[in-house]
Amino acid sequence: MRIIAIGCEYSGVSTLIEHLDAWGKERGIHHHLDDHFTIPDAYHLDQAEQRAMLEMLPAIKERFQRFQIVYHVRLLHRYEHILLGGFHLEEAVYGPRYYYPDIAIEVREYEPELPADTILVHLHARPEVIRARMAAHPHPHQLVQPAEVEPILRRFAEEYRHSWIRRRFEIDTSDLSPAQLLEVFLQRSIPHLTPADAATRMLTG
Secondary structure (H helix, E strand, C coil): CEEEEECCCCCCHHHHHHHHHHHHHHCCCCCEEECCCCCCCCCCCCHHHHHHHHCCCHHHHHHHHHHHHHHHHHHHHHCCCEEEECHHHHHHHHHHHHHCCCCCCCCHHHHHHCCCCEEEEEEECCHHHHHHHHHHCCCCCCCCCHHHHHHHHHHHHHHHHHCCCCEEEEEECCCCCHHHHHHHHHHHHHHHCCHHHHHHHHHHC
16 A cells, blocks of 8 residues: 555644554555654654754755655555555645745645545544643644644645545544554455555455
């Protein structure tokens, strides 16, 4: 499967792709996983490198993000099984708001270049649930602040609706545990699987 998972911070994007990765490994399916599109990249960089990334000038941030989106379009073609958290649609939401406010960007141009079997999943939750998760498990470099939850949820919903990716669906994660989220994803993805993906799913259980 080629998966792009998007959603407001604390909506469950990282949780889903980490559980999907573990689910695949248990069945001999090895995904390429990238969940480092939110600045700073806390996934691969140490503290000093994260500080340096935060301090980059806005134009440099925009250029870096644009370059890594292009690079990951290439990876979507290279890997049969790949999981991307956020990717280009997260950039459309977060970039102009947090990273480079005075720079116009256009991410839709990358979508015709994506493999046709790419699946887009939009995760969302009720605003009060997002805020409760923020309070219970604060991120080291939290981007979305409590007062911004509603407009950020709306922006992700807009980007999802306007996406040109045809294989797609949404999941409300408000009342789901991580295990339930994985199960819901696996069930809702079935209509969007390629014959090869479906055969692999049947063989691995």
